[in-house]
Amino acid sequence: AQTVTQSQPEMSVQEAETVTLSCTYDTSESDYYLFWYKQPPSRQMILVIRQEAYKQQNATENRFSVNFQKAAKSFSLKISDSQLGDAAMYFCAYRSGYTGNQFYFGTGTSLTVIP
Amino acid sequence: EPEVTQTPSHQVTQMGQEVILRCVPISNHLYFYWYRQILGQKVEFLVSFYNNEISEKSEIFDDQFSVERPDGSNFTLKIRSTKLEDSAMYFCASKARGNQPQHFGDGTRLSIL
Numbered sequence: 001a002q003t004v005t006q007s008q009p010e011m012s013v014q015e016a017e018t019v020t021l022s023c024t025y026d027t028s029e030s031d032y033y034l035f036w037y038k039q040p041p042s043r044q045m046i047l048v049i050r051q052e053a054y055k056q057q058n059a060t061e062n063r064f065s066v067n068f069q070k071a072a073k074s075f076s077l078k079i080s081d082s083q084l085g086d087a088a089m090y091f092c093a094y095r096s097g098y099t100g101n102q103f104y105f106g107t108g109t110s111l112t113v114i115p
Numbered sequence: 116e117p118e119v120t121q122t123p124s125h126q127v128t129q130m131g132q133e134v135i136l137r138c139v140p141i142s143n144h145l146y147f148y149w150y151r152q153i154l155g156q157k158v159e160f161l162v163s164f165y166n167n168e169i170s171e172k173s174e175i176f177d178d179q180f181s182v183e184r185p186d187g188s189n190f191t192l193k194i195r196s197t198k199l200e201d202s203a204m205y206f207c208a209s210k211a212r213g214n215q216p217q218h219f220g221d222g223t224r225l226s227i228l
Contacts, residue, residue, distance in 0.1 A: 044118075
């Protein structure tokens with residue numbers, strides 16, 4: 001079974017600074033997708049960024065970018081120019097490219113942004 | 116932007132009672148999901164639903180649980196005889212097609228007394 005590990009239960013960053021959230025995963029599959037979801041206090045899980053495993057180029061979405069290391073099975077999220085609105089729980093998630101259905105989530109990282 | 120909506124936001128139920136959690140997926144989406152998140156733990160997959168039938172379910176999704184799409188817009192999760200350990204946040208999600216990301220609702224906090 002696939003597992004997703006987020007080893008940082010809590011992180012903090014100064015406003016306008018950069019922070020990196022770690023995620024590692026374990027799979028024997030070659031075709032899969034990786035995601036970062038944000039869950040602010042309002043509770044809705046919001047898609048931040050996604051990466052297809054077959055793409056070598058790291059995904060970027062405005063201030064959010066990933067460092068996808070397929071061989072190391074690592075998928076970290078970098079948030080640049082952190083804003084107060086970035087404060088939330090961040091979940092890393094894996095989805096198989098074969099079955100295409102369920103997500104496997106990490107335990108989450110709670111990010112605090114310090115003004 | 117279209118959203119997945121869930122009602123109620125908080126449900127309090129006596130142990131042993133039946134509860135129905137409701138979700139309205141995004142209108143043109145074809146795949147539907149339920150997840151749960153016990154307080155302080157990770158989000159766990161419960162079930163996926165496509166073409167009016169369950170396509171995949173986890174070990175958590177036992178005979179106590181059922182899902183239904185009673186009309187063209189709603190997607191419900193029924194828990195027949197609730198237990199204390201069913202207390203959790205329940206998330207509904209939907210996606211348009213196979214390779215698209217899932218969109219999540221706000222969640223329903225279920226408290227079993």
